[in-house]
Amino acid sequence: MKAYGYLRVSGAGQIDGDGFTRQQEEIERHAKTAGIEIVRYYREEGVRGTTSETDRPAFQEMVSAILKNGVRTIVIEGMDRLAREYRIQESLVIYLASKGITLISARTGEDVTEAMQADPMRKALIQMQGIFSELEKSMLVKKLRAARERVKQKTGKCEGRKSLKEAKPDTWKEIKRLYRKPRLGERRTYKQIAEALNAGGHTTMAGKPFTAGNLQQIIWREQQE
Structure with a gap:
C-alpha cells in the first residue's frame, strides 16, 4: 500500500530542531512493519495545532494530490502532530474520511478514520460532510458553466484551453x-495520416506523436468548433 507522510511543527525552534526527523523516523518504522510505502512527505512548517485545514498549505496540497491519484492513505506520527486540540483533530479526520482518505497513526498503528466511523454519530458527521462537499462542488461547477455560457454568448467563444x-x-x-x-484514389486512413x-515533425497538443485513435x-x- 502506498501512502503519504504528513509532518507538522508549529515553532521555529522545532523547524531547526529534530521535530521533522523524529516524526519521519516514527512513520518509517511503522511503514516498514505494516508494509506501507511512503511515496512522499508533506511538511507543514510554523502551523499551530489549533489551525484548521483551510490554513494548512501543505495539508491542502497533499489532499489535492490524493484526489488526483491512487494514493488514499496518510500516515502521521501521532494525533498531536495532526492537531493539538481534540476538536481540530476530529474536524480534520472527518474532513479526510468524507473524501475517502484513510489516516493512520504510526505511534499506535491505529486506523483513525476507521475507528471514528465505528461511532454512529461520528459516522453520520462524516457522511454529512461528504454530502456538503459534493453539494459545494456541484454548485461551483454550475456557477462556472453559467459563467462560460455568458462569455460565449457575448464573444461567440469562451476563453479556455486553445484548440x-x-x-x-x-x-x-x-x-x-x-x-x-x-480526386483520384482512396482517402488516406487515420493511421497513414498519423x-x-x-x-x-508534427506533434499533438501534449507534444506526443499522433496515432490513428x-x-x-x-x-x-475540431470539426465541431
Whole structure:
C-alpha cells in the first residue's frame, strides 16, 4: 500500500530542531512493519495545532494530490502532530474520511478514520460532510458553466484551453490537407495520416506523436468548433 507522510511543527525552534526527523523516523518504522510505502512527505512548517485545514498549505496540497491519484492513505506520527486540540483533530479526520482518505497513526498503528466511523454519530458527521462537499462542488461547477455560457454568448467563444487549430495552425492545416480525399484514389486512413504527420515533425497538443485513435478524435472535435 502506498501512502503519504504528513509532518507538522508549529515553532521555529522545532523547524531547526529534530521535530521533522523524529516524526519521519516514527512513520518509517511503522511503514516498514505494516508494509506501507511512503511515496512522499508533506511538511507543514510554523502551523499551530489549533489551525484548521483551510490554513494548512501543505495539508491542502497533499489532499489535492490524493484526489488526483491512487494514493488514499496518510500516515502521521501521532494525533498531536495532526492537531493539538481534540476538536481540530476530529474536524480534520472527518474532513479526510468524507473524501475517502484513510489516516493512520504510526505511534499506535491505529486506523483513525476507521475507528471514528465505528461511532454512529461520528459516522453520520462524516457522511454529512461528504454530502456538503459534493453539494459545494456541484454548485461551483454550475456557477462556472453559467459563467462560460455568458462569455460565449457575448464573444461567440469562451476563453479556455486553445484548440489545436488555434495553437498549432500549421499542424491543423497539414491534417486537413492529408485528410482531404484526393480526386483520384482512396482517402488516406487515420493511421497513414498519423504516420505522415509524425514523419513531418508534427506533434499533438501534449507534444506526443499522433496515432490513428487520437487523430480521429482531434479531427472530430475540431470539426465541431
